[in-house]
Amino acid sequence: MISALNGLVDLVEEQLTAELDVSGLAAKLGTTEYHLRRMFSSLAGMPLSEYVxxxxxxxxxxxxxxxxDDLLAIAVRYGYGSTEAFGRAxxxxxxxxAGEVRRDGGPLRTQPQLRFRLTVEGSIPMDTRIADRPAFRLIGHAARVPLIHQGINPHIQQHVAALPVEESLRLKELSDTEPAGLLAVSDDLDPDRAEGSELTYLHGVALSGAVPVPGDLDVIEVPAGRWAVFRSSGPYPQALQQTWAATATEWFPANPWRLRPGPEIVAVLERAADFSTATCELWLPVEPASTAPGPTG
Structure with a gap:
């Protein structure tokens, strides 16, 4: 994975003035664009699009x-159709x-070329299992919300708080399969995980195919596949967010799995009355990583 990310950085340098072919590079490296973008944003701390x-x-x-050269010629050279679009970037x-910098020589804020290196850590074992699950449905109440990387997302908090207490009890009674209990589901995520990008958040439960879905609930159909399930315990949501980050920095580089498109699910197994601490399971959709470069399917 580290070599794939460094290959991506090299491709950015080669194609600074052209359209970036991330999909083609991912296929050559035996991975997927989805996984490559997700790992890049997690490890670099910024989306690939922002780095470019x-x-x-x-x-x-x-x-x-x-x-x-005039500013329009420079703008076109770097893929912008007008001096206005180039100027904004x-x-x-x-x-x-750009005119001020041409006149005054600055100010300039340089983005150095990134280079990824593997740091040996892993002193704390990650509590993980691989679950092979048949198709199931996620049902509940969905809303479009912006992605926030750190702390509690107030938009999600408002969405859940607006639901009657009895609605959560009703949902729990409908649940009949893993992931068990009330779930926090993030779906339709931007592969770059850009701060502020929109996602679908669903407060709900998992349901097997045998149970009918009440007509007033939103549904996310989840195809059969494998899941990496990470357990976290401690202050909420900090411990969960640290586990989420560690999947990219420690677990995926050390294991022959890669992310596949699909919802990311948090199951709260136990929690304090004030939700200051919690034991959670983080479910991430995965597939075996290719062992050699070649087309992916």
Whole structure:
């Protein structure tokens, strides 16, 4: 996985002025674009799209300062159709317009080229199991919310708080399969996991195919497949978020599995009355990683 990510960084440098073919690279490396983007954003701390923009504007700044070309020619060279679009991207990275930087020589904010390295940690074993599950359904109450990486998501909190207490009891009675109990489901996630990007959040339960679904509930159909199930205990949501991060930094680089598209599910097994601490299971959809480069299917 580390070599695949460094291959992706090299591709960014080769294609700074062209469309980035992440899918083609992923196929050559025996992985998927979905998994590659997810691991990049988790380990780099920024979406791939943001890294590409910062690198392009870092290199473009040199052209702005030293080239005699007009700004439109430079904008087109870096894939922008107008000086306005180029100017917005340039200012977002450097904090100043291209014309100001050409005149004054700065300010410039450089994005260095990333290089991923494996750090040997793993002193705390991760409590994990692989579950092979038939198709099932996730049912409950869904809402579109923005992604927030740290702390409690107030949009999700408001969505759940608006539901009557008896509705959660009703849902728990409907649950008849794993993941057990009330679930926090994130679906339709941006592969880059960009902060503020929208996802579908569902407060609900898992249901086998044999049970009819009440008409007033939202449904997410989940196909058969394998899941990596991570157990976490401690302060909530900090312990869960740390486990989530460790899947990218420790577990996936050390195990022959990769993420596949699908919902990400949190099952709360036990919790304090005030929800200050909790024991949770994090369910991530996975598939075997290819052992050699080649087409993926």
């Amino acid at each position: 923009r910062r690198r392009r504007m870092t290199v473009a700044a040199a052209d702005v300062i030293r080239s005699t 340039f200012r977002a990275v450097h904090g100043a317009g």
